[in-house]
Amino acid sequence: MHLAAADLAALIALCRAEIDRHGAHLSALDSAIGDGDHGANMRRGLEAVFAERDSIARLPLPAALEKIGLVLVMNIGGAAGPLYGTLLMELGRGLAAQGCGEDFAAALERAVAAVARRGRSGPGDKTLLDVLYPVQAEIVRRSAPGHIAACARSAAQSTQAMQARRGRASFLGARSIGHEDPGASSCALLTAAICGYLAEHRPL
Amino acid sequence: MHLAAADLAALIALCRAEIDRHGAHLSALDSAIGDGDHGANMRRGLEAVFAERDSIARLPLPAALEKIGLVLVMNIGGAAGPLYGTLLMELGRGLAAQGCGEDFAAALERAVAAVARRGRSGPGDKTLLDVLYPVQAEIVRRSAPGHIAACARSAAQSTQAMQARRGRASFLGARSIGHEDPGASSCALLTAAICGYLAEHRPL
Amino acid sequence: MKKIMNAPERFVAESLEGLVLAHEGLLAFGGGRKFVRRRVLAPGKVAVISGGGAGHEPLHSGFVGRGMLDAACTGHVFTSPTPDQIVAAMDEVDTGAGCLLIVKNYDGDVMNFEMAAEMAAPRHAVETVIVEDDAATGPAVRSRGRRGVAGTVVVEKLIGAAAEQGADLAALKALGEDLNGRIRSMGVALRGVAVPDNARETFVLGPEEMEFGVGIHGEPGLARTRFADADAIIRQLGEAILAEFPPGLLAAEGLRPLLVVNGFGGTPPIELYLAHGLARRFFEARAIMPARALTGTFVTSLDMAGLSLTLALLTPDQFALWNAPVATPALGW
Amino acid sequence: MKKIMNAPERFVAESLEGLVLAHEGLLAFGGGRKFVRRRVLAPGKVAVISGGGAGHEPLHSGFVGRGMLDAACTGHVFTSPTPDQIVAAMDEVDTGAGCLLIVKNYDGDVMNFEMAAEMAAPRHAVETVIVEDDAATGPAVRSRGRRGVAGTVVVEKLIGAAAEQGADLAALKALGEDLNGRIRSMGVALRGVAVPDNARETFVLGPEEMEFGVGIHGEPGLARTRFADADAIIRQLGEAILAEFPPGLLAAEGLRPLLVVNGFGGTPPIELYLAHGLARRFFEARAIMPARALTGTFVTSLDMAGLSLTLALLTPDQFALWNAPVATPALGW
Ligand SMILES: Nc1ncnc2c1ncn2[C@@H]1O[C@H](COP(=O)(O)OP(=O)(O)O)[C@@H](O)[C@H]1O
C-alpha cells in the first residue's frame, strides 16, 4: 500500500471529522455501559493528531503511523489511548521492520495481537478487538474496501449480544448485554471512513 | 374567664388537631419566605403539650398556661418556641399576679408586650405580632369570639402586603412582600380554634 | 430529594450519634444527649459554647475539641436548639471561668440562647457573641443585623483559640465583636434543598438559573439570576463581599486576609478547589493577598449545591489565633 | 447538572490549580503541570506515585504530602492520565529508591501506568500495586479483578506510611498485595452524574429508585433497586462487603478493623455521620469491632449523591501504619 503525504493528511482530517460528528453518539453508548467519555476521549486524540498532521504527513508511512500512535497514547488517556496507540505504533513498527511494509496484512495482524496483549483480551470480550479481528481477516482476504467497511459495521453491531469481559462494561456483568460497545463502534466508524477514502481515491 | 380542667384539656386537643391539619400549609408558607419548618415546629410543640395535657389540665389556669409556655419553649426551638412560649408563660404569670386573673385583657396585653420585647419587634414587622395586637384589641373591646376569629384571620392575611423586618423573611428584603407570614397564620389558626370552642361551650 | 435517613424525627439524633462514635477520642454526649461536648474539659478556661439548627454539619458539633468549642447544642433541622439544651451545656462544661455563647444571627437562635442565658444567669457568668458575616443581608436589604453564615467557622476558631490560651470572658466578647466587622461571606445556590419533613424543595431552580445571595437554610436568596460560568460567579460573590466591609478596612495596613471557600453540602471538592483558585485570583487582582486558605465543606445547608466565599481581614494577632493548634473532627492542625 | 466551571476543557486544570494554591505549603506542580507533587521530597525513600481520572477529588492529589503520596497524576474527568504524565512524575520524584505505583483496577488506568512503567524501566526501579477493593465486582460478576474504589485511600495511606518509614520497593509491593485481600467496599447512588462534556447523566434515577453496587465513574451499578431507609441500605452494603472477604479472614484473631464511610460528592456530612453510626452498629452486631473510623468525602464521583462503606481488616502492624502521622490536604493527623 502506498500513501502520499496528501492522502495521509486527508485521512487524518477525515477521521477527525468522523469522530467529531459521532462523538456524542460514542459517549452515549459509553454512558450505557461505561463512564460516558469515549466520544470526548476519541475527539481529544484525533484533535491532537490533526494538530500535528503536517509534520506527521511528511514522515514515511511507518514512522507516520508510529507517530500517530504515540500522539494518541499521550493525549487520550483511558482505555482507548493505549489501545489505539498500541495498534498504530505497532503497525508502524511492523511496517518499518519489513522494510517499507509490503505486507500490510501481516503487520496489521501483529499490531492487533499487540492490542490484545495490552488489553489482556481476546475475541468475544466485547471490545474494539471484536471489530479489529474481522477487519484484519478481510484485509488478509484482500476484500474490497466497501466490504471491509460493512464487515466492520456489522462486527460492531454484533457486540450488542456479548457480555463484556474487559473494560468498564465488564463490571456490569450480564447488564452489559444488549448495548453496542463504544470502542467497537468507534473502530468501525474509523474503518469505514478510511475504507471510503481508499475506495474513492485509490481503487485497489 | 373560668375554664374547667376538661375545657383546658379539650382546648389543647383542639389546638393540636388544628396545627396538625394545617402543618403542611404552614410549612409551605414558611418555604416561600423562610426555611419551611414552621408547620413541623408547631406540630412538635403542640404534640409535647398534648402529651402532658392531663397534668397540665389539673393545674390552676395561670399555672397551666405558664406550664404550656414552658413546654413550648423547651420543644419548639426556632423563633416560634420563644415567642409562643413567652406569650403563654407571661400570660400565666400575669394572671397569677392578679390573683386568679380577673383581668384577662390586661394580662394578655402585658404578655403580648413581652413577646414584642423578646422578638425586638413591633406592629407591621410581618410577624405573629401582627395578629396578636388586633386580637388583644378585640379582647379589650370584649368582642364576640366569632368576631375575634375573623379579625385574626384578616390580620394574618394583611401580612401579605408587608415587608418583613424581623425573622428569616426579613433577609429577603422586598422579596418577602406578597406572601402571608407563617407565624401570623398559625396564630390566626389557633385564635380561631380557641374562639370557636369558647363560642360553642361557654357563650360569653 | 432522597436522603440517607431512617425517619425525619430520628435524622438529627442518629447523625449526632454517628459523629460521636466516629470521634470518640475527642467527643462525648452531654447529659441526656442534649449537646455534644469535649470529652476532656480544660479546667479554668472560659467554656465556649455554640449551637444552632441541624443541617449545617460539620457546624457546630464537628468543631468541638481542643482549641475550638467545648460544647455544641443542635436543634432540629434548620431550627434553633431549645434553652434547656443550652442551659444543660453551660451547667456541664463551665469549669468556673464562665461561658461564651457563639450564636448565628437568626431571631430563633438569638431568642433561644438569650432565654438560656437568662435562666443560667444565677449560676454562670455568660457573654454572647452574635455572628453577622453575611454580605447578602447588609444595610441595603435589612435595617439591622446580617445573618451568620460560613464566617461562623472563623469566629469559632479564633474565639476557641483565644479561650484555650486563657483569654477571659470580656476579652473573648470583645474579640467576637471586633470580628463581626472583619468577616464577610456571600453564597450562591445551584440547587435548593428539601428539609426531611417536607417532600418539596424550598426553592426549585431551572437548569439555567441560580439563586444568588442565599443563606444556609435553603431559603430564597437575594435574587434569582442566570446561571453563569465560574469566573462570573466568583466575581459576583467577590464584589458583593468587598462592597460590604466597613469603609476604610480594606485599605488598612498589615492585615492578614483569610479566604474560605465553603461548600453547601452538595458541591464536590473538584468544584470547590476550582472556586478557590478563581477567588484567589479575583482578590489578588485587587491587591488583597490571602495569607491562608480553607477550602472544603464546613457550613452546609443539607445537600444544597452551591458554595460561599468568606474573606476575613484579620490582624496579625487574630491570624496567629487561626494558626494555633486545633483538634476537632472537622478542623485539625 | 450545573457545575462551578468555566469550560469543560479547563475544568480539571483550574481545579488542580486551586488545590495547589490552597495548600502551597504541602504541594507544588511538577514540570509542565503534568502532576502534583510534594513540595519538599524526602530523599532516599521509595517514591509513592498514584493517579487516575479527575472527578474523584480529593483522591489522588489531595493525598499528596508527608506520609502518603509523593506525586499524583490526574487525567481528564473519569479518564486515566497518560503515560507521559506518569513518566514525568517518576523522573521528578524518584530520589533513587525506586517508584511504587498505586493504580486503581480499571483497564484504562492499568494500561497507561503499564506503558509508563515500560517507558521508565531503563531509568527507574518500578513496582505496581493494583487496588481491587470493590465488593460489587467480585467473582460472581466478573471472572477476575475487582474495581478499585474508596479502599484506595487506605492503600495509599498505609503504603505511604510504610515508605516514609523506609520500607523498600519489594516490601511495599508485598504490603499492597496483602491489602487487596483485606479491604472491601460497597457503594450505593441516590443520584447519577453528568460528566462536564455531556449534558445528560449517565443514569437517571426515579424518586423511589437507587443504584446499588455503583463504582466511582457515574456508571450503572449491579442493580437498580427500590430506595430504602438508611438501616436497610447500610445492611445491604454491609452484607455485600462481608460476603466478599476471603474465607477465614473474618474469623482471624487479632485484627484491627478500620471502617470508612465515604461520600460520593453530593452527600452532606449529616448523612455520612448517620451512615457511620448505623454501619458501626451493623458490624458490631456481627462481632466486628471497628478500631478506628474515617467518615467524610474522600473518593468522589463528581457530585454523585450516595456513599460507600469500606471495611479494612488490618493486622496490628498495618493498623499502626494507619495511625502514623500524615500531612496532606485531605488527610492529616
Ligand atoms: N482491556 C481491554 N481490551 C480491549 N479493549 C478494551 C479494554 N478495555 C476497554 N476497551 C475498549 O475501550 C473502550 C472504552 O474506551 P474509553 O471510554 O475511551 O475508556 P475508559 O473505559 O477508560 O473510559 C471500550 O468500549 C472497549 O472497546
Ligand SMILES: Nc1ncnc2c1ncn2[C@@H]1O[C@H](COP(=O)(O)OP(=O)(O)O)[C@@H](O)[C@H]1O
Ligand atoms: N423577631 C421576631 N419577632 C416576632 N416574631 C418573629 C420574629 N422572628 C420570627 N417571628 C415569627 O416566627 C415565625 C417563624 O417561625 P418558625 O418558622 O417556627 O421559626 P424559624 O424562623 O426559626 O424557622 C415567623 O413567621 C414570624 O411570625
Ligand SMILES: [Mg+2]
Ligand atoms: Mg469511557
Ligand SMILES: [Mg+2]
Ligand atoms: Mg421556619
Ligand SMILES: [Mg+2]
Ligand atoms: Mg427554622
Ligand SMILES: [Mg+2]
Ligand atoms: Mg473514562
